Amino acid sequence: MSIHIEAKKGDIAETILLPGDPLRAKWIAETYLNNATCFNKVRNMFGYTGAYKGQRISVMGTGMGVPSISIYAHELITEYKVKNLIRVGSAGSYQKDVKIRDIVLAMAASSNSGLNARRFGGADYAPTANFNLFQKAVDTARSKNIPVKAGNVFTSDEFYADDFDSYKKWSKFGVLCVEMESAGLYTVAAKHNVNALSILTISDSLVTGERTTSQERETTFKEMVEIALELG
Numbered sequence: 001m002s003i004h005i006e007a008k009k010g011d012i013a014e015t016i017l018l019p020g021d022p023l024r025a026k027w028i029a030e031t032y033l034n035n036a037t038c039f040n041k042v043r044n045m046f047g048y049t050g051a052y053k054g055q056r057i058s059v060m061g062t063g064m065g066v067p068s069i070s071i072y073a074h075e076l077i078t079e080y081k082v083k084n085l086i087r088v089g090s091a092g093s094y095q096k097d098v099k100i101r102d103i104v105l106a107m108a109a110s111s112n113s114g115l116n117a118r119r120f121g122g123a124d125y126a127p128t129a130n131f132n133l134f135q136k137a138v139d140t141a142r143s144k145n146i147p148v149k150a151g152n153v154f155t156s157d158e159f160y161a162d163d164f165d166s167y168k169k170w171s172k173f174g175v176l177c178v179e180m181e182s183a184g185l186y187t188v189a190a191k192h193n194v195n196a197l198s199i200l201t202i203s204d205s206l207v208t209g210e211r212t213t214s215q216e217r218e219t220t221f222k223e224m225v226e227i228a229l230e231l232g
């Protein structure tokens with residue numbers, strides 16, 4: 001039992017899927033896992049362990065933002081010995097050709113996170129995906145005929161920016177989309193020498209203004225989950 005997770009040692013698999021939304025975690029467990037048992041209800045941050053194609057695997061919500069995912073990633077790694085942390089999140093597109101429901105593999109995560117700025121004394125650290133997980137995700141997507149895009153994403157501390165157009169600078173420099181956790185996840189994983197990857201589904205577009213509903217974000221982003229489940 002850790003401060004934010006009530007699971008016993010051994011209750012959590014070495015590989016875990018991490019959606020921001022705990023109800024997406026519940027949906028993943030109910031839809032894909034055999035014999036899933038719930039290991040966490042603290043703060044309603046639901047976590048489950050079950051089997052997928054005979055492999056033991058876990059899924060748990062992380063909440064929103066770098067501080068929240070950093071807490072859960074830290075406890076999962078240090079208290080529960082989790083080795084592969086795979087975020088399955090939603091993101092807003094920064095590019096015309098990154099469309100609603102496209103899947104983006106986050107090779108790296110630029111950020112305005114206050115947490116990393118403080119951690120590295122104002123210097124730039126480049127949070128990056130684990131190469132083996134990344135390569136396996138690309139191969140899995142190819143074998144399932146699921147098209148993916150890959151590149152730099154932006155991890156923001158804010159969902160509602162004061163200056164909406166500020167995203168255009170990142171867009172101009174090739175950043176594909178915005179979300180709120182990957183830079184934190186990659187940094188905590190690197191600190192503890194374990195593996196992390198973010199697989200994102202585009203839920204809305206800052207370019208066109210289109211967006212999906214919260215219900216769709218909870219239960220219909222299947223393809224990224226089907227890629228992630230193969231990475232255990």
Ligand SMILES: O=P(O)(O)O[C@H]1O[C@H](CO)[C@@H](O)[C@H]1O
Pocket residue numbers: 019020021063064065088089090091159178179180181217
């Ligand atoms: O859908 P999730 O995984 O929560 O990811 C995105 O959605 C939330 C904002 O709506 C932020 O957590 C952002 O990163």
Ligand SMILES: O=c1cc[nH]c(=O)[nH]1
Pocket residue numbers: 090091092093159178179180203204
């Ligand atoms: O952080 C996020 C996630 C989805 N869509 C956004 O615009 N921002």
